[in-house]
Amino acid sequence: MKNILNEKRARDLENNLICDFIKLRGELGLTQKQMGEASNTIREIIAVIETRKKHPQINTLIKILEPYGYTLSITKIRKDK
Numbered sequence: 001m002k003n004i005l006n007e008k009r010a011r012d013l014e015n016n017l018i019c020d021f022i023k024l025r026g027e028l029g030l031t032q033k034q035m036g037e038a039s040n041t042i043r044e045i046i047a048v049i050e051t052r053k054k055h056p057q058i059n060t061l062i063k064i065l066e067p068y069g070y071t072l073s074i075t076k077i078r079k080d081k
Helices: 002-028 032-038 043-050 058-068
Strands: none
Touching: 002 032, 002 043, 002 058, 032 043, 032 058, 043 058
């Protein structure tokens, strides 16, 4: 049972990360194509991340975020989530 809860929590955290990724792209006013071009990534990779078709690779997320001054980091999980 505990393993199932851990898997659900991991999916929830990944979903939150992807939601933040989508929100950032919107705040920057970028299309998927523009974001891909700035990071030398094809638009389809951005779409796959945003539609959750595959688990995003950490190095891919960093590569996409870096041109905009962002990266991934480890943060403590808040208990109220």
